[in-house]
Amino acid sequence: MSDVESGHAGRTEGVGTLTKKDFTSEREVRWCPGCGDYAILATVQSFMPELGISPDDTVFVSGIGCSGRFTYYMDTYGVHGIHGRAPALATGIATARPDLNVWVVTGDGDALSIGGNHIIHALRRNVNIKILMFNNQIYGLTKGQYSPTSEEGKITKSTPFGSLDHPFNPIALALGAEATFVARSIDNDRQHLTQVLRQAAAHRGAAFVEIYQNCIVFNDGAFDLLREKAQGVHNQIRLAHGKPIIFDEGKQCISVGDNGRLVITDVESTPPERIIVHDVHGRPSLAFALAHTSPWPTEPTCIGVFREVERPVYGEAMKHQIEAATDRLGKGNLERLLHSGDTWTID
Amino acid sequence: MAKQVEEKQDVVIRFAGDSGDGMQLTGDRFTSATAILGNDLATLPDFPAEIRAPAGTVNGVSAFQIHFASEHITTPGDHPNVLVAMNPAALKAELGSVEKGGTVIVNEDAFTQHNLEKAGYARNPLDDATLDGYQVYRVPMTSMTVRAVEELGLARKEAERAKNMFALGLASWMYGRPVDITLDWLERKFGDKPQIFDANAAAFKAGYNFGETTEVFAHSYRVKPAPAEPGTYRNISGATALAWGLVAASERSGLPLFYASYPITPASELLHELSRLKNFGVRTLQAEDEIAAANIALGASFAGHLGVTGTSGPGMDLKAETLGLAVMLELPMVIVDVQRAGPSTGMPTKTEQTDLLLAMFGRHGESPMPVLAARSPSHCFDVATEACRIAVKYRTPVILLSDTFLANSSEPWLIPDIASLPEIDPGFATGPNAGTEYLPYLRDGNLARPWAIPGTPGLRHQIGGLEKDETGSISYDPHNHERMVAMRAAKVEKIADDIPPLEVDDPGGDLLVLGWGSSYGMILAAARRVRERGRKVATAHMCHLNPFPKNTGEVLRAYEQVLIPEMNTGQLALLVRAKYLVDAKTYSKVQGVPIFAEELEQAILEVIRS
Numbered sequence: 001m002s003d004v005e006s007g008h009a010g011r012t013e014g015v016g017t018l019t020k021k022d023f024t025s026e027r028e029v030r031w032c033p034g035c036g037d038y039a040i041l042a043t044v045q046s047f048m049p050e051l052g053i054s055p056d057d058t059v060f061v062s063g064i065g066c067s068g069r070f071t072y073y074m075d076t077y078g079v080h081g082i083h084g085r086a087p088a089l090a091t092g093i094a095t096a097r098p099d100l101n102v103w104v105v106t107g108d109g110d111a112l113s114i115g116g117n118h119i120i121h122a123l124r125r126n127v128n129i130k131i132l133m134f135n136n137q138i139y140g141l142t143k144g145q146y147s148p149t150s151e152e153g154k155i156t157k158s159t160p161f162g163s164l165d166h167p168f169n170p171i172a173l174a175l176g177a178e179a180t181f182v183a184r185s186i187d188n189d190r191q192h193l194t195q196v197l198r199q200a201a202a203h204r205g206a207a208f209v210e211i212y213q214n215c216i217v218f219n220d221g222a223f224d225l226l227r228e229k230a231q232g233v234h235n236q237i238r239l240a241h242g243k244p245i246i247f248d249e250g251k252q253c254i255s256v257g258d259n260g261r262l263v264i265t266d267v268e269s270t271p272p273e274r275i276i277v278h279d280v281h282g283r284p285s286l287a288f289a290l291a292h293t294s295p296w297p298t299e300p301t302c303i304g305v306f307r308e309v310e311r312p313v314y315g316e317a318m319k320h321q322i323e324a325a326t327d328r329l330g331k332g333n334l335e336r337l338l339h340s341g342d343t344w345t346i347d
Numbered sequence: 348m349a350k351q352v353e354e355k356q357d358v359v360i361r362f363a364g365d366s367g368d369g370m371q372l373t374g375d376r377f378t379s380a381t382a383i384l385g386n387d388l389a390t391l392p393d394f395p396a397e398i399r400a401p402a403g404t405v406n407g408v409s410a411f412q413i414h415f416a417s418e419h420i421t422t423p424g425d426h427p428n429v430l431v432a433m434n435p436a437a438l439k440a441e442l443g444s445v446e447k448g449g450t451v452i453v454n455e456d457a458f459t460q461h462n463l464e465k466a467g468y469a470r471n472p473l474d475d476a477t478l479d480g481y482q483v484y485r486v487p488m489t490s491m492t493v494r495a496v497e498e499l500g501l502a503r504k505e506a507e508r509a510k511n512m513f514a515l516g517l518a519s520w521m522y523g524r525p526v527d528i529t530l531d532w533l534e535r536k537f538g539d540k541p542q543i544f545d546a547n548a549a550a551f552k553a554g555y556n557f558g559e560t561t562e563v564f565a566h567s568y569r570v571k572p573a574p575a576e577p578g579t580y581r582n583i584s585g586a587t588a589l590a591w592g593l594v595a596a597s598e599r600s601g602l603p604l605f606y607a608s609y610p611i612t613p614a615s616e617l618l619h620e621l622s623r624l625k626n627f628g629v630r631t632l633q634a635e636d637e638i639a640a641a642n643i644a645l646g647a648s649f650a651g652h653l654g655v656t657g658t659s660g661p662g663m664d665l666k667a668e669t670l671g672l673a674v675m676l677e678l679p680m681v682i683v684d685v686q687r688a689g690p691s692t693g694m695p696t697k698t699e700q701t702d703l704l705l706a707m708f709g710r711h712g713e714s715p716m717p718v719l720a721a722r723s724p725s726h727c728f729d730v731a732t733e734a735c736r737i738a739v740k741y742r743t744p745v746i747l748l749s750d751t752f753l754a755n756s757s758e759p760w761l762i763p764d765i766a767s768l769p770e771i772d773p774g775f776a777t778g779p780n781a782g783t784e785y786l787p788y789l790r791d792g793n794l795a796r797p798w799a800i801p802g803t804p805g806l807r808h809q810i811g812g813l814e815k816d817e818t819g820s821i822s823y824d825p826h827n828h829e830r831m832v833a834m835r836a837a838k839v840e841k842i843a844d845d846i847p848p849l850e851v852d853d854p855g856g857d858l859l860v861l862g863w864g865s866s867y868g869m870i871l872a873a874a875r876r877v878r879e880r881g882r883k884v885a886t887a888h889m890c891h892l893n894p895f896p897k898n899t900g901e902v903l904r905a906y907e908q909v910l911i912p913e914m915n916t917g918q919l920a921l922l923v924r925a926k927y928l929v930d931a932k933t934y935s936k937v938q939g940v941p942i943f944a945e946e947l948e949q950a951i952l953e954v955i956r957s
Contacts, residue, residue, distance in 0.1 A: 011802075025809070027820060059801050060809075061646075072809050072821065077801040079649055080811025081642065082672050088639040092646020092654065093801070095632065096605050100650065100801050118642075121635035318630055325625035332627030334598050337591060338762045342528065343581045344383045346572075 084115020516554025
């Protein structure tokens with residue numbers, strides 16, 4: 001049955017060789033032409049067979065927004081829920097059935113605005129769900145209002161004089177919510193996204209993956225610094241566990257500044273012992289500092305896994321509690337329950 | 348000299364004291380002893396919302412009322428015959444409800460200048476005319492309790508704390524309640540704390556012996572057992588009965604029970620009770636909010652569990668969105684609303700029947716859902732299993748209405764035979780339903796859709812809140828939407844074929860008193876009084892509120908007059924007037940307390956006279 005040790009839930013034996021087609025529904029995909037969602041969908045559909053888990057044991061749950069349609073395009077079990085509530089729906093599914101491979105697809109408005117409460121609690125409980133948060137820094141489906149990740153001063157239909165809201169830093173938020181797996185990737189970087197999905201899938205418990213996703217209609221170019229090859233080479237800071245954090249073709253690095261803060265410096269002028277060696281299992285403060293080293297995708301930005309730590313998985317813990325209670329008290333007997341305490345008999 | 352024993356047919360006692368005085372416990376123990384004696388009984392706990400309101404104030408008074416009798420009774424009683432008041436505030440708060448000429452037993456020690464001031468008494472009511480016309484017993488309960496336990500070496504505060512057991516002992520003597528039941532309970536409760544056990548037992552016995560030996564009380568009373576059907580009985584509160592009914596439905600269906608809830612008065616008791624029953628495979632989850640609780644339950648249902656969420660009115664407001672989704676997903680789910688006085692925070696610990704229209708219509712779009720209501724504490728068990736039966740059979744969310752009064756009060760219950768409970772067949776889909784395909788919204792003869800749970804080979808499907816056709820694919824086709832709206836309504840309406848007809852208790856006459864929910868007992872009691880006066884009144888009580896029983900219109904139209912007593916401003920009346928064009932009248936009471944039999948009797952008589 002499920003291989004809980006590795007984080008993979010769902011049957012793997014007797015499944016045979018799976019292909020992308022096994023995870024692709026027959027429905028016509030209806031996002032705007034050129035939307036970053038297409039690339040993410042293709043990457044997820046291509047990646048899922050690799051897990052070897054039957055699509056029958058796989059569930060995709062989504063909320064409202066452009067990302068919400070994702071469920072309909074996956075040939076797995078799927079629920080397209082209501083705005084912001086996908087992590088709660090998925091919590092019910094994954095807690096009831098630890099044998100299922102449960103994924104949540106959400107967006108920045110869905111997850112961080114209307115569903116903010118659900119996402120932080122799903123993360124702290126460490127429910128065995130893999131959350132893919134498509135961050136396009138805009139409300140697309142409602143036609144272009146600013147989102148909780150839009151930059152300050154953003155001009156949109158609902159903020160013609162500029163947004164006054166300070167945006168969320170999704171990675172920092174997830175870390176603050178005690179998430180056990182936190183990562184970031186980019187819609188059009190298939191290889192990197194696949195690698196992050198692989199690690200998320202292997203993680204035991206809740207995984208939070210922020211995916212920078214280009215909204216071609218309402219916020220085109222928001223991530224060009226990272227998405228466009230020519231610029232990406234200089235601005236993607238690729239995190240790899242155990243490796244020094246060096247980017248820009250070896251020219252720049254993240255190092256400890258004079259006041260202890262992490263800063264971006266030239267490798268040449270940085271003493272090697274000051275260059276940060278990435279550690280996903282270490283102190284949360286490192287991941288948090290990295291999240292804040294480059295908080296917005298308007299400058300060199302970290303992608304990859306920020307943090308990965310072990311903690312009991314919620315659904316399994318609940319199952320164990322039930323087993324332990326049953327061992328201790330015996331399997332519940334309804335007849336005995338109804339007759340427990342003071343009773344009297346009339347002949 | 349042996350004291351006289353006087354026979355009584357029924358007695359209403361109200362124990363009242365400060366919230367910290369242990370009055371609920373006193374009432375509860377008196378109830379257990381009464382139940383075992385075989386009296387019929389009904390109880391009404393009445394406590395403030397504050398966990399510890401300022402001590403000694405009228406706001407901080409906590410009371411427990413029990414009505415017990417040698418005949419069948421249906422209400423906790425309008426007016427206590429006996430008030431046990433542990434302090435001046437309790438006397439002040441409760442005296443008004445005591446019957447004229449009733450008995451008042453006060454803890455004399457508590458009537459200090461300080462306590463009198465806190466209760467707002469300018470003069471000591473024991474010394475002026477306040478209690479004229481009542482039979483007053485001044486018992487120094489605190490000091491006698493302290494004396495009874497003085498050998499145990501407890502601190503004075505600790506010793507005083509046992510005074511509720513003194514009161515219980517005295518009341519037990521007065522009404523001939525068995526002593527061993529209470530002592531056994533104390534043993535079970537405090538067996539591992541011998542000093543506390545000794546103190547409570549000593550106080551209890553001191554109270555009992557005080558009644559028996561002093562000259563203060565000339566009589567004690569006996570209330571014979573009430574006739575009842577043969578069988579094994581227990582006393583049960585509505586909250587426990589509801590929780591157990593859900594567990595029973597889980598057992599009968601083979602579906603694991605998954606209860607997700609957010610703490611809220613007065614529904615938290617359900618969460619507490621179910622959380623204890625892990626060895627029944629019950630999963631309980633205290634969610635981050637009401638919305639999450641509903642979604643988690645719905646997710647569990649999608650995964651093949653019996654998803655249930657429980658709350659009270661304010662939580663229902665928040666869950667509305669998810670209920671709409673459940674209507675669209677067409678998955679089994681039960682939503683328990685333990686109604687309390689609203690709107691908004693209202694009066695959290697006070698009862699009301701004001702969520703009927705919310706249950707019926709409180710969602711956007713056309714989103715019909717079955718609605719059931721329990722009528723008595725033990726009936727909560729039956730309604731819980733019935734709600735689950737309907738939810739599973741028809742793949743629909745079902746709202747179950749209880750209320751604060753039902754949840755907290757208790758009555759004797761003939762424990763049912765498990766085999767007699769309805770069988771619930773989950774009927775999971777196991778294969779394709781349209782050739783080689785699985786169509787998630789292809790309906791059966793009940794208009795219910797198939798339920799294929801994740802992990803079922805080959806039945807992968809996607810469902811959601813968007814309008815769709817039989818395949819589950821999104822559809823914006825105007826005619827499809829209208830058809831689906833009609834189909835969802837027809838499915839709920841069709842449940843009427845599967846529920847019992849509305850029963851009428853009709854001795855003749857032109858007036859029908861129609862009720863729903865917890866006013867059941869009061870309506871029966873009022874009708875009995877009216878009939879005892881030689882007047883005729885018929886009664887009927889609704890458990891299924893959506894859909895209504897099929898014969899409802901026929902029943903209503905058979906009477907010249909229909910009176911609907913409700914703890915709201917006329918919600919059921921609005922529904923039946925709209926649906927059946929019947930000129931139903933409302934008897935409304937929205938005070939956070941149940942309708943009294945006496946006031947309803949007057950209301951019925953007025954209608955008969957008119």
